[in-house]
Amino acid sequence: MRAILILIVMLGSTTSAWxxxxxxxxNTAGTLEQLEVVLRLPTGPSAIGVGPSTELTVTPMDISxxxxxxxxxxxxxxxxxxxxxTWSVAPSLLQSWSLGRxxxxxxxxxxxxxxxxxxxxxxxxxxxxxxxxxxxxxxxxWHVDRVHVPAELGYDxxxxxxxxxxxxxxxxxxxxxxxxxxxxxRAAWVRRWGVFHLALGAGALIGKPSEHVFLGTYDHVLAFAxxxxxxxxxx
Amino acid sequence: xxxxxxxxxxxxxxxxxxxYPIGLATNARRRAGRVRLLGMAPVxxxxxxxxxxxxxxxxxxxxxxxxxxxxxxRLGIEPPQERSETRMLTEDIGYLKLxxxxxxSSEWDVRRGLKQLYADGARRLVFDLRDNDGGxxxxxANIVGMFYDERRFYERITMYDRRIDGQRVISEVWxxxxxxxxxxxxxxxxxGNTVSSGEGIAMMLGPLDHVxxxxxxxxxxxxxxSGSTTKxxxxxxxxxxxxxxxxxxGNILLDxxxxxxxxxxxxxxxxxxxxxxxxxxxxxxxxxxxAVELLEEAP
Numbered sequence: 245m246r247a248i249l250i251l252i253v254m255l256g257s258t259t260s261a262w263x264x265x266x267x268x269x270x271n272t273a274g275t276l277e278q279l280e281v282v283l284r285l286p287t288g289p290s291a292i293g294v295g296p297s298t299e300l301t302v303t304p305m306d307i308s309x310x311x312x313x314x315x316x317x318x319x320x321x322x323x324x325x326x327x328x329x330t331w332s333v334a335p336s337l338l339q340s341w342s343l344g345r346x347x348x349x350x351x352x353x354x355x356x357x358x359x360x361x362x363x364x365x366x367x368x369x370x371x372x373x374x375x376x377x378x379x380x381x382x383x384x385x386w387h388v389d390r391v392h393v394p395a396e397l398g399y400d401x402x403x404x405x406x407x408x409x410x411x412x413x414x415x416x417x418x419x420x421x422x423x424x425x426x427x428x429x430r431a432a433w434v435r436r437w438g439v440f441h442l443a444l445g446a447g448a449l450i451g452k453p454s455e456h457v458f459l460g461t462y463d464h465v466l467a468f469a470x471x472x473x474x475x476x477x478x479x
Numbered sequence: 480x481x482x483x484x485x486x487x488x489x490x491x492x493x494x495x496x497x498x499y500p501i502g503l504a505t506n507a508r509r510r511a512g513r514v515r516l517l518g519m520a521p522v523x524x525x526x527x528x529x530x531x532x533x534x535x536x537x538x539x540x541x542x543x544x545x546x547x548x549x550x551x552x553r554l555g556i557e558p559p560q561e562r563s564e565t566r567m568l569t570e571d572i573g574y575l576k577l578x579x580x581x582x583x584s585s586e587w588d589v590r591r592g593l594k595q596l597y598a599d600g601a602r603r604l605v606f607d608l609r610d611n612d613g614g615x616x617x618x619x620a621n622i623v624g625m626f627y628d629e630r631r632f633y634e635r636i637t638m639y640d641r642r643i644d645g646q647r648v649i650s651e652v653w654x655x656x657x658x659x660x661x662x663x664x665x666x667x668x669x670x671g672n673t674v675s676s677g678e679g680i681a682m683m684l685g686p687l688d689h690v691x692x693x694x695x696x697x698x699x700x701x702x703x704x705s706g707s708t709t710k711x712x713x714x715x716x717x718x719x720x721x722x723x724x725x726x727x728x729g730n731i732l733l734d735x736x737x738x739x740x741x742x743x744x745x746x747x748x749x750x751x752x753x754x755x756x757x758x759x760x761x762x763x764x765x766x767x768x769x770a771v772e773l774l775e776e777a778p
Contacts, residue, residue, distance in 0.1 A: 311583070344657075376660055378660045457615070460620070460636075460653060461651045461652075464648065464649045
């Protein structure tokens with residue numbers, strides 16, 4: 245009973261409108277307030293504000309690259325903030341559970357806010373680092389084996405105080421030696437109920453990606469639709 | 480010497496293959512299939528055989544009995560039951576068997592297996608691909624990458640596209656260095672039931688200096704992408720490749736041609752001598768023991 249009461253209070257608690265506060269969303273500039281917390285599913289980034297313009301992030305199970313599933317730790321720092329424009333940078337490091345792969349990701353996030361409208365530009369650099377053990381010499385060596393440069397152009401519209409609509413285009417500018425080979429197109433509906441947030445959407449991958457699990461480097465244009473669900477608590 | 484009144488080769492040639500439950504794409508595989516079928520006859524039938532045992536001719540009458548096992552089990556072509564297995568064969572020879580490589584799990588198994596065997600003292604390896612049932616192309620290439628020290632082309636995949644009524648290139652698969660480089664002496668065991676991606680692994684490992692392929696026979700010559708099936712009444716199915724695996728010049732890899740030659744033929748073919756046949760019948764691990772002997776004899 246006590247748990248239900250707490251849940252009712254949490255869901256009913258007043259939060260600021262999306263148009264005033266875009267914190268906690270993925271892939272956007274800006275950081276959490278100090279000691280503000282976002283808790284996501286194990287495969288999404290959770291975060292805590294540790295300063296006026298700094299947050300730390302952890303993704304317990306990062307599955308963005310199936311060949312290097314692991315845990316990602318990172319930080320996000322606001323470099324510039326005005327009424328309309330925010331610029332943040334977010335370095336993070338993935339350690340695969342097999343201990344042989346790492347990925348260093350650097351993101352530069354830019355957001356322009358005009359009332360209920362918000363534009364994003366996310367520029368990234370991802371360096372896959374392999375630690376290879378050679379059995380005959382019983383030695384190990386590190387080297388960079390994969391380089392990706394993703395970009396994302398997004399648009400958010402605060403439909404109401406609690407509802408947000410998102411759309412984005414995420415082309416892979418550089419994909420392991422090839423330029424502009426594929427893109428993701430995504431749209432989502434985001435709703436908050438007090439501390440609980442839910443994003444439901446759909447995406448599509450269109451183009452010729454490189455992957456390391458099934459068929460390698462595509463020469464054929466692939467069009468692949470997928471659902472998206474993201475839920476998180478923010479308090 | 481003779482089977483049911485016919486010289487053995489004639490008896491083999493007269494054995495029909497149309498009910499064989501898997502494809503037999505090479506002359507060697509067709510012969511092996513006929514050898515397996517030769518011992519089958521209607522229940523109660525009596526077959527006279529003459530056998531040459533070291534110069535002595537033995538004559539025997541064989542009566543066909545009921546065998547309740549499934550047809551694949553009777554023919555010795557059951558698919559593998561386990562994805563992978565690792566164990567030590569001697570103090571410094573490790574054994575890794577791979578049943579299939581359809582998912583990332585197989586790749587993880589091989590990586591973990593090689594690390595564990597090395598930690599257990601293995602400095603030589605028997606990599607058993609007999610009866611390997613195939614899997615995903617990139618997974619196979621990633622497994623090969625654990626034996627290669629540089630990036631290397633693996634294959635180009637094409638699929639039939641009805642819009643152009645022809646083959647269209649789908650993707651390219653490359654071998655890339657992985658977290659482990661196993662560059663120690665290795666014997667890869669093959670047989671006729673090594674199929675598809677399993678053959679791809681054998682094809683790429685064979686040329687490596689530290690690897691020797693060993694077996695009684697070549698692989699199945701069935702490398703093209705599976706996937707096209709038409710079902711007929713009475714449970715019959717017609718299955719054929721949906722796509723091709725090509726080399727960098729566009730030539731079909733491994734699949735047999737009109738001469739029924741193809742697959743990976745082991746660099747070291749174990750001879751079908753009477754002694755080897757008898758040893759194989761008596762000892763399921765005969766080929767493994769054979770590989771261990773080869774590794775121990777190697778300089």
